[in-house]
Structures are given as structure tokens and as C-alpha cells.
């Protein structure tokens with residue numbers, strides 16, 4: 018019987034909803050930070066008395082980026098993530114560790130392959146875009162010497178399907 022069929026089709030779910038909403042990003046960042054806490058290279062970079070806060074900031078950013086509530090910007094303003102990472106020497110080694118922990122966290126969620134690939138593609142590109150120091154670690158954002166970055170500039174990652182108009186970083 019079709020008596021309860023809605024008069025209009027429902028709008029398509031956003032990627033954020035499809036992937037599991039806030040719960041998924043909460044789990045992703047919780048598992049990611051489990052790895053960060055034990056990492057000899059990354060752990061010292063984070064505020065030791067505010068790791069939970071750092072975890073929440075990343076979670077809220079990802080939630081907002083993928084089409085969920087805009088709580089991140091309400092609390093923190095424009096993401097400007099490259100600028101916010103400038104105080105930290107994000108070397109290629111730090112990026113690779115960050116990605117290792119993020120990869121394990123993402124795989125642990127056992128998402129459908131397309132959702133997993135979409136998130137991973139973004140996270141990998143974003144992490145490459147965050148590098149601001151050469152392997153020597155000298156000088157943070159300006160350590161590569163003048164305007165030349167220590168790695169070739171990555172291509173701007175594409176906006177996610179439901180977040181057109183949002184910036185990556």
C-alpha cells in the first residue's frame with residue numbers, strides 16, 4: 018500500500034549524514050588521538066593539558082567541513098588552518114605520522130569503501146597542504162627558505178560534494 022508515500026521526494030542525504038554524522042567524526046578523531054598520544058614525534062607538539070580540546074577542535078572542523086553544523090566556526094572563526102599550524106613545524110615526517118594515525122583511525126570505522134576513499138583522499142591532500150617546514154625542522158613555516166616551500170605545492174583539493182563554496186583549509 019502506498020498511503021504513506023510523501024507528496025515530495027525527500028532531499029538527498031548529505032555526505033555528512035550518509036557517513037554517520039557526528040558520531041562517525043567523534044569516533045574518527047578519538048581513535049586518531051589515541052595514536053597521537055603515543056607518538057614520540059607528534060605528542061610533544063600538542064598542548065599536554067588540552068588534548069581533549071584539540072581532539073574536539075579537529076572533530077568540529079571535520080563535522081563542519083563535511084556538511085554538519087557550523088559549530089567550529091561559531092567557536093573558532095574562519096578555519097585558516099595553514100595559519101593556525103604556522104607555530105608548529107609540520108615537517109614531511111610529522112605529516113606522515115599524522116597520516117598513519119589517521120589512516121588506522123579511518124580503517125577502524127569500516128565505512129563503505131567509497132565513503133572511506135572520499136574521506137581519505139581529502140585527509141591526505143589536506144595533510145600534504147599543511148607541511149610548512151623542511152625535515153631539518155628549522156624555522157617552521159619559513160624554514161624552506163623564502164617563499165619556496167619545502168615540498169612542491171599540492172594542487173588545491175576539490176571541495177566535497179556537499180560543501181561547495183567551503184574552503185579546504
Ligand code: HEM
Pocket residue numbers: 059062063064067070071072074075078093098101102105107111112113115116140143144145147148
Ligand atoms: C600534517 C600534519 C599535522 C600536524 C602535525 C598537525 C598538528 C596540529 C597541532 C599541533 C595542533 C594544535 C592543537 C590544538 O590545540 O588544537 C593542530 C590543530 C588543528 N589541526 Fe592539525 N596538524 C596536521 C594536519 C592537520 C590536517 C590535515 C587538518 C585538517 C584536515 C588539521 C586540522 C586541525 C584543526 C582543525 C586544528 C585546531 C585549529 C584551531 O581551531 O585552533 N590538522 N594541528
